Amino acid sequence: MSNSTSVKQAGKNSNSAKIIKVLIIAGICAVIVFAAYALLFMPLGNPPAWIASVRQAFFASAFWIDFENNFITDDRYMYIVKGLGVTFEVTFFAVLLGIVLGVIVALVRSSYDTLKEELKGGFGKAVLYFFYKLCGIYLTVIRGTPVVVQLMIIYFVIFASSNNKILVAVLAFGINSGAYVAEIIRGGIMSVDKGQFEAGRSLGFGYVRTMAFIIVPQAFKTVLPALANEFIVLIKETSVSGYVGLQELTKGGDIIRSRTYSAFMPLIAVAIIYLVIVMFFSWLVSLLERRLKNSER
């Protein structure tokens, strides 16, 4: 008893150390930003001479003029803010759809592989075989065509009569991601030792419960890094939504560029935002991975 709790404790401690480290870095960044803000923008009745000269130099610099033109004038930063919201919305629902589809397809495909001997012919096997083949076609088609093409087909062909661009993007990216998630999860299920499955069955668990209690929890641990990677890819992939006119983050930056004819600021800003999101997400996953590791080794 004491052994395992001490191991858990150690895991938690190192995690909290990681969290504290990041919080300290975030705090330092906040202080720097606030100091810069105070130095440049805070209304001071009669600022000291050196602050006044810093401000004068800053507001006359090419950097600030470009910045103001791209983000402040006409509230252009709102393209970025609103675009970011749309990117989050599309990614969130596409991830959910991708997981649901991926798990279903993975289970259908691995069930057929394991159960084809047990189900000797009959109706059940025919139904399972049908869905097995259907899932195979889904995987081949989705993984064999570019996501931009899929997005445009869904928007211009399948949903030609609807103008709900967010729904179209969620469907396109969710369906696309589902195919990759399915193969990741199937790989995880297959990587669990066959003996685990036999042990579950020999205790009297049926196929479904063996999967639910024994195989899937173990598979989840192995696939977590690959799954996290898939979602990071998905966040970035939503940047092609501009093809159907959806104003997400990338499109927002691009609209600013087309207004101001200045490409550097808006595109670099968009890139930095993606980078920060991805780094933050990767960090969260590393925390989760560490927690899950505690029971293994």
Next chain:
Amino acid sequence: MSADNNVIISVKDLKKYYNGGEVKALDGVTTDIKKGEVVVVIGPSGSGKSTFLRSLNLLERPTGGSITFEGRDIMAPSTDINKLRQKMGMVFQHFNLFPHLTILRNMTIAPMKLNGLSKEEAEKKALALLERVGLADRAGAYPSQLSGGQKQRIAIVRALAMDPEVMLFDEPTSALDPEMVGEVLEVMKHLAEAGMTMVCVTHEMGFAREVGTRVIFMDCGKIIEENTPEQIFTNPQNDRLKSFLEKVL
């Protein structure tokens, strides 16, 4: 003898072919296992002894023949194989403990989910079983923190937690370091003394001789000779058995 209602598993002409009959893992095995018997299956590797054992709870699907458990044909479509497996505990060569669960959870998951035991009842039972094999203090550990011998003892009591009628052992000591074989055989011996019906595939000839009530020698998917341990080891009839014993003893 033939109308003995003490027979718990009856195997008739069991066949298991691979590649459409090219490889005959089991080629007509017939035997009865009675209540309280400790049947030890020996034989060279590839003789079909593991396949035979794994067929008894249908981890392998036989190609032909029949198996009845407590008078019921286990291969009949109407038989609920999951219910049946609850009465047949199985111990594997590679332990197959669930690495993501603690020892206690390994032992309580099946009784709780399948027999409807409450958490308290299941844990009480599991702890009593752990006490029996001297591992009560490891209840909260994970399998990776145990030695091979400890893992196998846990695997045995995990199966016992389901109150099986029969215990099947598939080379339970073959994956162990030599110094850990004794502790596992000790547990199996106590189990046999307590009257458990057991079928053991093993290479431990000492165990077969000491604990077994009957020894089955298999080769090429067939039962070549079956007799009491004393007869098998001191008075083998078949040449193949003789040469096998010469090599292993």
